[in-house]
Amino acid sequence: MAQYVIRRILFAIPTLVVISLIIFAILDLAPGDPTSQLPLTLPAEVREQIRESLGFNDPFIIQWLKWMQLMFINEPLHIIDSIFNTCIGDCESRARIISWSSRAPAVDIIFQRLPQTLWVLGASFVLGILIAIPVGIISAYKQYSAFDNIGTFVTMIGYSAPTFFTGILAIIVFSVWLGWFPSFYDSTLVVNSWDTFLAHVKQMAMPVAVLTLFNTAALSRFTRASVLDNLNEDYVRTARSKGLGETMVVTTHVMRNSLIPVVTLIALQIPGIFAGAIITEQIFRINGLGALLITAIGQADVPMVQTLTFMFAFLIVVFNLLADVTYGVLDPRIRYD
Secondary structure, eight states: OHHHHHHHHHHHHHHHHHHHHHHHHHHHHSSOOGGGGSOTTSOHHHHHHHHHHHTTTSOHHHHHHHHHHIIIIIHHHHHHHHHHTOOOSSOTTOOOOBOTTTOSBHHHHHHHHHHHHIIIIIHHHHHHHHHHHHHHHHHHHTTTSHHHHHHHHHHHHHHHSOHHHHHHHHIIIIIIISOOSOSSOOTTOOOOSHHHHHHHHHHHHHHHHHHHHHHHHHHHHHHHHHHHHHHTSHHHHHHHHTTOOHHHIIIIIIHHHHHHHHHHHHHHHTTHHHHTTHHHHHHTTOOSHHHHHHHHHHTTOHHHHHHHHHHHHHHHHHHHHHHHHHHHHHOTTOOOO
């Protein structure tokens, strides 16, 4: 397993390099210029000097290599220095990726927005997993029962209804009509007492519920289909013929094999916590990474878009590796020789 993980990490390095080249090339061809935010009265020669100082007149390959140095070396060193309170190398004059719109380091802005995304979208994803897997297993075991029919009806509604519709509907019903929850997320709220904690829970309730419904619907249907495939396998009949109870058969044999494809779906959806709920963040005014990406695109902030998209791609590579490692834990037949 250790050798397999090392091989996958070594293979991930050129993969990330190719991804960075594609991201940089696409955004380099897109319209956008750091001088577009400057006053129109600024002389043309001053604009050209600014472009020259930022390296935008360099050849494409030189710009990409400079960006690679910032993304793969400078920014990781800065993160390490921030975590361990160290100063590796010349940390004071170390160049960083600067956002065009805010004139601040892009990674620092991302980490400022990260808690809002983790609180809301992370909580909804965890709740979705905790609800979807038991519901999918029970629905498959009790196929065509009342529980299965109700679960199928609810999950079909949750999966087919887009989050912008369910989000707006939740605001109208629970905020406007009933007045139970606030209609927007207050990112400036500081939790330092019981009252502020309750206020934080209330403002999280609707966005978490909307995203949990969507995540649960997709994952529970996938879990149900996977469990149904395994319930009719020969090894299940063999386990039953040996006198094992139904609880032991389902939890020990069926569930472990059924969760292998489910782990793949979960691993691929985890990066979506940071990138896939952009619409929901806009509806509930959540000042997270999705809103940051939308703002950066609207302002033609190329460095911020490059940094965010590369971070999303990095998360996909990492969680694919974790999914492959988890296969060996769930299924002892899988070996990575």
